[in-house]
Amino acid sequence: MVGVVGDESNARVAPRERKLSRDWSLVVFVISLGVLAFLYGAVSSELRLPPSQQVRQAIYAAKAIKLYLTEGDLPSGAIRLDESADPDRSVRQLDAAAGKELLLVTGGPNRDGRRCPEFGCLASVIDRSGRVLHAWPLPLDALFKDVRGFRGDVKLTNFYPIGLGLLRDGSLIATFHARNTYPYVVGIARISWTGQVMWKHIDGAHHWIRIGPDDHIYAPSQVRRKLTHVAGNVVELQCPDVVYDEGVRIYRPDGTVERTVSMLELLARNGYAGLLYSVRSNCDPIHLNSVDLATPEIAARIPGVEAGDVLVSLREPSAIVLFNPISGKVKRVTVGRTAAQHSARFLPDGSVIAFDNQGGTQALGGSRIMRLNLIDGSAQVLFPTAASKSMLPFFSEDGGTVIPSPDGKRAMISSKDQSRDIEFDLATGRPLWEMTQVFDVAPFIKKDGKKVAGYFTAYGTYYLTDEEVRSLPLH
Numbered sequence: 001m002v003g004v005v006g007d008e009s010n011a012r013v014a015p016r017e018r019k020l021s022r023d024w025s026l027v028v029f030v031i032s033l034g035v036l037a038f039l040y041g042a043v044s045s046e047l048r049l050p051p052s053q054q055v056r057q058a059i060y061a062a063k064a065i066k067l068y069l070t071e072g073d074l075p076s077g078a079i080r081l082d083e084s085a086d087p088d089r090s091v092r093q094l095d096a097a098a099g100k101e102l103l104l105v106t107g108g109p110n111r112d113g114r115r116c117p118e119f120g121c122l123a124s125v126i127d128r129s130g131r132v133l134h135a136w137p138l139p140l141d142a143l144f145k146d147v148r149g150f151r152g153d154v155k156l157t158n159f160y161p162i163g164l165g166l167l168r169d170g171s172l173i174a175t176f177h178a179r180n181t182y183p184y185v186v187g188i189a190r191i192s193w194t195g196q197v198m199w200k201h202i203d204g205a206h207h208w209i210r211i212g213p214d215d216h217i218y219a220p221s222q223v224r225r226k227l228t229h230v231a232g233n234v235v236e237l238q239c240p241d242v243v244y245d246e247g248v249r250i251y252r253p254d255g256t257v258e259r260t261v262s263m264l265e266l267l268a269r270n271g272y273a274g275l276l277y278s279v280r281s282n283c284d285p286i287h288l289n290s291v292d293l294a295t296p297e298i299a300a301r302i303p304g305v306e307a308g309d310v311l312v313s314l315r316e317p318s319a320i321v322l323f324n325p326i327s328g329k330v331k332r333v334t335v336g337r338t339a340a341q342h343s344a345r346f347l348p349d350g351s352v353i354a355f356d357n358q359g360g361t362q363a364l365g366g367s368r369i370m371r372l373n374l375i376d377g378s379a380q381v382l383f384p385t386a387a388s389k390s391m392l393p394f395f396s397e398d399g400g401t402v403i404p405s406p407d408g409k410r411a412m413i414s415s416k417d418q419s420r421d422i423e424f425d426l427a428t429g430r431p432l433w434e435m436t437q438v439f440d441v442a443p444f445i446k447k448d449g450k451k452v453a454g455y456f457t458a459y460g461t462y463y464l465t466d467e468e469v470r471s472l473p474l475h
Helices: 002-047 052-068 140-144 263-269 273-277 386-391 466-471
Strands: 078-082 090-093 103-106 121-126 132-137 159-166 172-178 185-191 197-201 217-225 243-251 257-262 288-293 310-314 319-323 330-335 342-346 352-356 368-372 379-383 401-404 410-415 420-425 431-436 438-440 453-456 461-463
Touching: 103 159, 121 159, 121 172, 140 159, 140 197, 159 217, 172 217, 185 217, 217 288, 243 263, 243 288, 243 310, 257 263, 263 273, 263 319, 288 342, 310 342, 342 401, 352 401, 379 410, 379 420, 386 420, 386 431, 401 461, 410 461
Parallel strands: none
Antiparallel strands: 078 453, 090 431, 103 121, 103 461, 121 132, 159 172, 172 185, 185 197, 217 243, 243 257, 288 310, 310 319, 319 330, 342 352, 352 368, 368 379, 401 410, 410 420, 420 431, 438 453
């Protein structure tokens, strides 16, 4: 009986042992698959075997959506809506030292429906009380009705002006971006005093421009191409998609192109490979966002600099570069004194003022206006200071401009993300004048019978010189 019991016991245990054995085999099999998947993932990423490229592209696409897409339920250009607020652009003089110059103010879709009922105003000339002396209508249909080569939400009101320049005949040069599209940079156009398109190029011109003394136009430009290295340099641009190759394009007043300079090529050939290695985005390694020119007076103050040398702001390497567009020689580089800055402009003494987007302290808002010395590399905070407390917090995570006054004693800030312009005293940081970019958007959102205040991005407010004012048919 004992033997029989033993046999029965063994018979009962044996299936459980076999089951346990099968379970361990399954676990080992799953672990082995995981290890093999991990090893293949590591090898495929290193050697760029499938599906590493697809994964990288998906990650890049997600980052692009986060960076460049905006709220689709808001009117184009609007940051927020408020039905309880006054929808008229408001102006405040804060100090008797505020300037008296007329101002050229950048507009866009859905702004000032009273004067520009179809799409909004491209730009306007105002006095210091905020009174509009002239407005250019925004001819979106003539500019972009048949545009090709864009993906996403490609509709007319998603195209908007960003950089402006005034020519002697009262026509405007404007660069355009587009929201919720790829690519986001669009091109450049010349638009008459009455709003007719004189010429246009859908060529990737973008951001803030400079009109030269001969009415030549200096504009940031972008082309997109597959790149792994630049100018034979071994620094690898680890981008799974096309690289944004940024540069400066020079146009004649009739719109023909005189010259295009690639900043990737220029930096590599001048020995600044480190600027290409240290960027956060290998697909957008430069992000050139403003152009200025050295005048004869500026050139005389900086050794080795010539009139006509070009000053640019490069967001990704947080660099400001001065170079000659003909020889391709880099004259000055200032790196790391600002973070993701925009709008580098010369001051009369040869120093540079810039909108430092992310180099400030969180307690004050995060942004600041800096003065940079191109000769010794020193830097000084101009705004905010102890005298600027009423303007805090001050921030614009991205974009924003700062324009020096003609006499070099004041400057006009356009804080993009705060819908406001601030004129301040360069010596003290004291705010002198303020304008809020708010308009009634009811006509554009079909809300009849009630005004709706729309707070809009502030892309640039420019001082008009006496000579410019005399040339305009304002009377």
